[in-house]
Amino acid sequence: MTKSLLILPGDGIGPEVTAEAIKVVNWLREHRGFDVEISQDLLGGASIDATGVPLTDAALDKAKAADAVLMGAVGGPKWVGQPYDKRPEAGLLRLRKDLDLFANLRPAICFPALADSSSLKREFVEGLDLLFVRELTGGVYFGTPRGIENLPNGERRGINTQVYTTSEIHRVARVAFDLAAKRRNKVTSAEKHNVMESGLLWKEEVQKLHDADYASVELEHMLADNCAMQLVKNPKQFDVILTDNLFGDILSDQAAMLTGSLGMLPSASLGAKDAATGKQASLYEPIHGSAPDIAGKGVANPCATILSLAMCLRFSFGRGEDADKLEAAVAQTLADGIRTADIWLDGCTRVGTSEMGDAILERLAA
Template sequence: MTKTITVLPGDGIGPEVTDAAVRVLKHIFDHSRTDVRFVEKRIGGAAIEADGTPLPQETIAQCRKSNAVLLGAVGGPKWAGMAAKMRPEQGLLGIRKALGLFANIRPARTFAPLIDASPLKASRVAGVDFVIVRELTGGLYFGKPSERRGPNHEQVVDTLAYSADEIERVVETAFQMAEKRRRKLTSVDKANVLESSRMWREIVNRVAKRHPDVAVTHALVDSTAMQLIACPAQFDVIVTENMFGDILSDEASMITGSLGMLPSASLRTDQLGLYEPVHGSAPDIAGRGVANPLATILSAAFLLRYSLDRAHEAGQIERAVDTVLARGYHTPDLKISGEALDTAGMTDQVITALDEAFTKEKGEMEA
């Protein structure tokens, strides 16, 4: 049966990095003789320009009938002055909500050639490999509409709302992930202040009984923010609510030394997922052909693993990226020694490393 991947290039460097990831995916599928159809739709600022909305209904409909969605980036200063509901970022929030994607997976892993690019000491970031599982559809970002109160609107109210079911499903996802990793889970909240966090902690304790092999630690968000800098290697899987996860995952991204290296996945209970790089649209370098495609290529590896059940091919892509970096190839944003390449050249090197892996694997099978 033909699989369908919807591609949402978005804004800025989005079209450039998604094109790179699609090249890599097509190479994988051609090698395995898998029939996959790619369909491109608009989102974000590009959709505002063409359709008058950051999330056209046509885009939602296409994503809903796909096996997976690959997204580039949305936003840019061009749309900064628009009303909040019309900004490109509403397209991203909207597609997550429309597809029911409740768990955002953000890994933080150091790459040996990039350790010196981290703002932290090499001894502190060596061996860092953890995942933040962030709840995506509840909390402050999706509470009832904000209110401005008082005769001069000098007061404002935002609402943090969660249901028990919303919390339990993302916590269960995190436990399942921890079982496949090092079996350590840190649940992050603000239970000393917020009632929503106290309920969060109760539900984590309840779900933990279903996963006795996973060691659970409860941590306050402010303490966790400090520990991410003091000793990031201690973490395995971190699970937390929407806003806390938004902030902590951006903090964690800097540990690795470059936003251009970090993939992400947004998942639900079935296999449909949305995959995107952590970085933004970088309008200052858009169209110059120098954007780092590796975060999007690694997001494509996530797509293979979580939506298409192709863990082997996902691993091949991840190892190919490691190989390319070990050989000293990099894009200009990575301040390391070696040979700087443009977007297309970096993608070529990943494909070359994949071909080498294919050849080696074939030789081992024939031996």
């Protein structure tokens, strides 16, 4: 049965990096029997410019109907100053919320060839392989009340609400425990139970679920600020890090720099599987952002997007072997010293976005 993949290139370098992923998909269609139809639509600033909104209802319907969605990036200085519900990022938040993509998977893997590109010494990051499981549709980004209000004394007050329920915590924690059981069998749950009631609830409910259903998986609780310190001090102590929406956003970006570059980090956002059909809403994206300062220059690193495609092959299309081959092709390209500017070192060959994609494709075909 033919599968469907929706591409949302977005803004900035998004169209450039997704173009390289499309080249890989077309190669898989031709040489590996990957029966998939590709369609595209607008998201973020590109959608605002064309339609007045960051995500149209029609594009959202396409995303709901697709077997998987692969996006580039959203945002840029052109749209700064817009109301929050009209900014490019609002389109992405709506996509996550309406598809109920509650579990965000962000691996932080340091490829051997990039150990010297990390901000830490080689011995701290060589062999690093950790996975963030971030709750994505709750917490302070979606809680109410929220907004900015004028006070009688002439001051202004900004309000955001951090809120979680038992079911929201349990469903994302299950994802973390299930994945840890297939890895090194350890989950670190990061929150701020010492100063936040929502953090205390998070800790208590994660512990309850663990004791009831996952006692064979090692669980430790760690304050989020200590987790940030430990990521720099001893990152290889972690296997799976389970966090809420806000802390997951911050900590996973910190971990990204341990790997050498934000341009290397993929992500997957998953919903619940439909009980009747088995279909699972999914969105795959690099975590590097739109990088407007280099957009259109052909120098962006497409690896994170191509690795996001590998996650898509594994989780949404059941093509684990192809995912393994694609990840190996990225690793071999790096080992051969072919680099974009963000990960370039003396002695390596500096290439642009398209050349990097071609190099990976060449090794995939070898």
